[in-house]
Amino acid sequence: xxxxSLSYSWIAALPLMGLLSxxxxxLAFLLLPASAIADEQKTATPIQIPNxxxxxxxxxxxxxxxxxxxxQAAGVDAGTLINPYGSNWTQFRxxxxxxxxxxxxxxxxxxxxxxxxxxxxxxxxxAPSGKKLFRYTVYxxxxxxxxxxxxxxxxxxxxxxLFGRSLILPVTGPEVFSVLASASKEGHNLFGPVFLLALLxxxxxxxxxxxxxxxxxxxxxxxxxxxGKTHLPSNFFNMGEKTLFWMLILIGGxxxxxxxxxxxxxxxxxRVIMELSHVAHGIGALVMITAVxxxxxxxxxxMEGAVENMTTGYCDLTWAxxxxxxxxxxxxxxxxxxxxxxxxxSQGSHRYQADDVDAETVRETN
Amino acid sequence: xxxxFIDGPLWYFSSIVFVLGVLYRIFLIIKAGVKPDxxxxxxxxxxxxxxxxxxxxxxxxxxAKRGRxxxxxxxxxxxxxxVLLFFxxxxxxxxxxxxxxxxxxxxxxxxxxxxxxxxxxxxxxLWLYRLMHPVTRLLSSTGDHVGTGLVFLVMLSGCLALAxxxxxxxxxxxxxxxxxxxYFPFSNLMHAFTFIFSRGFTGALMARKGIxx
Numbered sequence: 001x002x003x004x005s006l007s008y009s010w011i012a013a014l015p016l017m018g019l020l021s022x023x024x025x026x027l028a029f030l031l032l033p034a035s036a037i038a039d040e041q042k043t044a045t046p047i048q049i050p051n052x053x054x055x056x057x058x059x060x061x062x063x064x065x066x067x068x069x070x071x072q073a074a075g076v077d078a079g080t081l082i083n084p085y086g087s088n089w090t091q092f093r094x095x096x097x098x099x100x101x102x103x104x105x106x107x108x109x110x111x112x113x114x115x116x117x118x119x120x121x122x123x124x125x126x127a128p129s130g131k132k133l134f135r136y137t138v139y140x141x142x143x144x145x146x147x148x149x150x151x152x153x154x155x156x157x158x159x160x161x162l163f164g165r166s167l168i169l170p171v172t173g174p175e176v177f178s179v180l181a182s183a184s185k186e187g188h189n190l191f192g193p194v195f196l197l198a199l200l201x202x203x204x205x206x207x208x209x210x211x212x213x214x215x216x217x218x219x220x221x222x223x224x225x226x227x228g229k230t231h232l233p234s235n236f237f238n239m240g241e242k243t244l245f246w247m248l249i250l251i252g253g254x255x256x257x258x259x260x261x262x263x264x265x266x267x268x269x270x271r272v273i274m275e276l277s278h279v280a281h282g283i284g285a286l287v288m289i290t291a292v293x294x295x296x297x298x299x300x301x302x303m304e305g306a307v308e309n310m311t312t313g314y315c316d317l318t319w320a321x322x323x324x325x326x327x328x329x330x331x332x333x334x335x336x337x338x339x340x341x342x343x344x345x346s347q348g349s350h351r352y353q354a355d356d357v358d359a360e361t362v363r364e365t366n
Numbered sequence: 367x368x369x370x371f372i373d374g375p376l377w378y379f380s381s382i383v384f385v386l387g388v389l390y391r392i393f394l395i396i397k398a399g400v401k402p403d404x405x406x407x408x409x410x411x412x413x414x415x416x417x418x419x420x421x422x423x424x425x426x427x428x429x430a431k432r433g434r435x436x437x438x439x440x441x442x443x444x445x446x447x448x449v450l451l452f453f454x455x456x457x458x459x460x461x462x463x464x465x466x467x468x469x470x471x472x473x474x475x476x477x478x479x480x481x482x483x484x485x486x487x488x489x490x491x492l493w494l495y496r497l498m499h500p501v502t503r504l505l506s507s508t509g510d511h512v513g514t515g516l517v518f519l520v521m522l523s524g525c526l527a528l529a530x531x532x533x534x535x536x537x538x539x540x541x542x543x544x545x546x547x548x549y550f551p552f553s554n555l556m557h558a559f560t561f562i563f564s565r566g567f568t569g570a571l572m573a574r575k576g577i578x579x
Contacts, residue, residue: 139435142494149490179534183526190479190525194487313498347500 057082077270089275093282098162101286108290112297119226122303124318131317132343133331135309140205144310147198153191155289157184162282192259199252202245209236210245215326233325244295247288255284314343369533372541377464380544387551388559395563407574414573415566422565435495443488449473449481450521456530482525489518513553516546 051057060067060081068079077083136144160168161184169177216239219232224240232238237245258277261269269277299306305319317337320328331337425437451457455472462469473481493514496502520542527535550556572579 138495138499141498142435142491145494145498146487146490149494179532182529182531183535186528187522187526190482190528191486194483197487 076268080271083271085272085275089278092279097279097282097286098166101282102163104286104290105293108293112293112302116297116302121301124304124316124322125231126318126322128305128319129317130340132314132338132340133317133320133328133336134313134338135315135320136313138313141310141313143198143201143205147195147202150191150195150198151288151292154188154195155285155292157188157191158285159289160184161188189263192256192263195252196256196260199249199256203249206245207249210242212239212242216242231322231325234323234327236324236327238324244291247291251284251288255281255288258284312343312347314338369537372537372544376544377540380547384547384550388556391551391556392559392563395560400567403571403574405574408576409573411570411574415570418569418572418579419562419565421569435491439488439491439495441488442484443492446481446483446485446488447517447521449477450485450524454478454481482521486521486525489514489521493518507554509553513549513555516542516549517555520546 067081069081071079160180164177164181164184168180172180213235215233215235219234220239220243222230222232224232224238258281261267261277262274262281265274299310303323305316309315317328317332320331425433430437452461453470453473455475455478458469458472472478496506496510496514520539523535523539523542527539530536546555568579
């Protein structure tokens with residue numbers, strides 16, 4: 001089993017790499033002196049030349065409403081010369097979304113860091129039992145990592161597009177950044193629809209076990225066992241995992257829908273809808289990245305024995321009793337506890353024997 | 367300097383390695399031959415060979431059920447890559463300019479994008495399944511992962527260069543494609559050609575024995 005654990009170690013490193021890259025980006029943003037941004041804005045100030053047509057365009061713009069004229073040109077918004085909401089959107093993006101998004105991500109990373117320093121790694125209170133419970137099938141783990149890799153790619157490319165101008169451009173210069181930004185945009189647009197597929201597969205496979213049950217609220221109200229040393233009973237998934245699942249489905253669905261509106265401007269959507277889609281896309285993505293940072297933390301360095309669930313498909317009975325006691329009890333009652341030896345054989349660590357327990361069939365009866 | 371090298375000498379070198387390497391591997395297979403079968407054949411071996419080449423595209427019912435993910439993802443990847451490689455406009459233009467001298471009708475842009483997405487999704491799912499399943503994990507060698515990784519990187523760099531705006535991205539894609547061409551004959555990626563021989567051999571052998579395989 002040891003060799004198997006080692007062979008899986010790179011998978012555990014995958015979310016860590018994403019975490020580190022985001023950490024570097026956001027920390028760099030937070031450390032970036034405000035003066036640098038101000039200087040950039042100063043240099044962007046246009047030369048003051050009186051515009052002879054200013055009065056005309058002021059009339060055309062009409063400030064707070066979208067003035068629609070008549071034209072023979074076909075197409076959505078063809079009759080609109082100036083969309084005043086465009087500047088609102090730009091201001092929102094530059095003055096709200098980017099700085100507050102940075103604070104949100106930075107705050108989450110800081111929180112995780114503080115939590116790690118204070119609480120440390122949540123270890124199993126008792127020694128590993130030498131017995132295992134089967135938790136995730138190969139298919140379930142495959143689609144989990146499929147979604148995880150897509151999410152990380154989309155998150156990194158999206159963050160480059162959102163924060164790159166403030167963080168990367170001053171470091172790399174325009175030549176390198178323009179290449180990076182173009183590559184990120186193309187990659188983001190291409191992989192976005194694939195994320196929809198991952199979302200659908202995830203929903204179909206996991207929805208049944210993520211329906212809220214009695215006891216979930218108690219788990220949440222008592223802090224999920226994070227505060228203090230008490231272990232709270234939970235089922236196959238606890239309230240936190242279920243909430244992340246529904247966030248992924250609902251907010252992730254909104255992110256995908258708004259992303260499709262942005263990438264495919266062929267559904268008759270005008271500029272205003274595109275601007276609103278961008279706002280929804282940005283806010284939703286930042287919220288999801290923040291939540292997933294917590295998920296990555298607790299699923300890797302934050303908790304002993306957690307990552308093995310999604311790499312090997314098995315968990316130790318002691319771990320299950322401490323974190324998912326209701327489910328562990330049910331498994332014990334149904335005789336679904338496996339020995340380390342049986343698991344090692346099914347994983348190919350020992351020569352296959354005909355009397356091996358087929359873990360997949362155990363799962364079927366669960 | 368580097369750009370000229372990637373666009374010129376390295377392209378010719380990698381193409382030569384690819385063509386000669388593939389031909390040499392196929393020559394070795396043909397040269398190895400098969401043992402003479404002195405038994406009276408029950409069916410025509412050639413017919414069995416041709417039939418099996420095509421019949422194996424349809425998975426057996428039990429395999430299609432148990433290995434649904436592999437079958438679906440396998441078709442997504444291979445069909446997506448086929449369309450992407452031979453019918454995407456940038457590739458058609460490239461073939462016309464550098465290889466064949468004549469072009470052909472490319473697929474519309476949206477078909478190109480959908481193919482790329484199917485290919486990416488299929489490749490990722492297959493690669494993850496290979497890592498997750500204990501049997502396929504044990505069967506897989508480092509070479510398998512290198513081959514898969516190279517194919518993935520070539521596809522990824524191509525997708526990042528979709529805007530056609532930056533020479534650096536096009537060159538990255540070309541460089542990785544050249545690495546793949548050099549690696550191809552020495553790897554299991556040769557199955558793109560050798561599947562014909564393996565299926566043909568099995569089909570002929572089984573037909574001669576009178577087995578409907």
